[in-house]
Amino acid sequence: MLNQEFYDNALKTLQQLSPEIQEYQFPHLRLFTDGDEFYQKLWQMIDESKTYCWILTYAMDKSLAANITLYKLINAQQRGVNVVLFVDDLQGHYNNKLTKLFQSYGGVFLNLNPLSAFKIYGQEFFRRHHEKMAVADHKAIFGTSNIESHYGGVKWGKQTFHDINTYTEGRHLSYNLQKHFMYLASLYKIQLNPHKPTPNEDLLYTFNAFPPYYEFFKTHPPFNRQIQTQIIESIKNAKDNIKIVQAYYYSVRIFEKYLREAMDRGVKVEIITADKRDQPVYRYAFNRILFQGVIHRNLKVYEFPEQLLHMKGYVFDNNQLFYGSFNNDRWSWKLNHEFNILTEDENEIKMFMDIYNETKLRTRQIDYKKTGTPLRWIKMKFWEWFIYQSEILMSKNQGYHPNKYKYNNLLNTWDDGIGNYF
Incomplete structure (x- = not known):
């Protein structure tokens, strides 16, 4: 038998909370x-x-x-x-x-x-x-x-x-x-x-009770590399296609290794990158050189010649979106604090892909025959040397200062086993 008093009270509470229901549940x-x-x-x-x-x-x-x-x-x-x-x-x-x-x-x-x-x-x-x-x-x-x-x-x-x-x-x-x-x-x-x-x-409110469904990833090398680990896992699991928009692309060996393996097994990869960049390290580098480590029959690279492209994101098999502050360059992979979101929400992926495709309409495929002036080559070689020297500096652990941060807080529940790849 129904308890009428219980349901009357429940209806009254629901009516009182209805504005908050819209705010929090949808x-x-x-x-x-x-x-x-x-x-x-x-x-x-x-x-x-x-x-x-x-x-x-x-x-x-x-x-x-x-x-x-x-x-x-x-x-x-x-x-x-x-x-x-x-x-x-x-x-x-x-x-x-x-x-x-x-x-x-x-x-x-x-x-x-x-x-x-x-x-x-x-x-x-x-x-x-x-x-x-x-x-x-x-x-x-x-x-x-x-x-x-x-x-x-x-x-x-x-x-x-x-x-x-x-x-x-x-x-x-x-x-x-x-x-x-x-x-x-x-x-x-x-x-x-x-x-x-x-x-x-x-x-x-309960976590992930309503769309969009998010997972959260951060990186604080060398202690925490959740973002890098997730990118590699998603590439390894990709079956049909990978779409990437990354302005600051630079050769990262471990990333290119798994990307080549994906293309070898038939995954089609499409990358939108910048034609011009604001950072001196990249300013004189041609895309045909930046991408020479991943040239493949299943790869298409497009460059955005208008504004300075600043978008950063990955879409795997049209059903997984991973985006945020993370650049596909050596600084994000090895040093920076970054934060990304992973979602499989169809609505959000569609909105992202609408922007991706609109951006792609304003691009052109990279020219692998493009050459530059001798001065540009000198500048490019200088910045290659700078990157090499900075990586030597980056690789030395003497830079860590236990008194600067409370490093014990870095090894927390966010970490998901970085030792597999790094």
């Missing part, structure tokens, strides 16, 4: 490339934040867009929001007056891996925090844009880069990105105060 998701939309979404998140707003960026300048971001963070802090801003020190060219004002109101500001004119230690100098993400309450932005004018569009920037970003409303992504902030803070012995879910949030 998340909104959008992938986009427009730089102005990146700032619009970021500022909207900051302005609407009620409990916390945490931002991590690899680069930040003194541009109007960056200063507006700081002013909005200050305003959020003034109205009682828990605000955190992490910026990698190498590319931290922000407005010092505004960051000090931000801290004076109680905001947590941190230069990640700070440089010192008198203490430059090999690997530690190169070990940059390359992640880019922002979380505010149940909202999140994750992708490839930094808080600089180069990443804005017509209104808020210079349209220098062609990026991809994800905006979501729903607690699964924001909750796990928040965990990454806490992980980084622990390396610098900083205590963050995370948002504690209310009983209603706990009731309405």
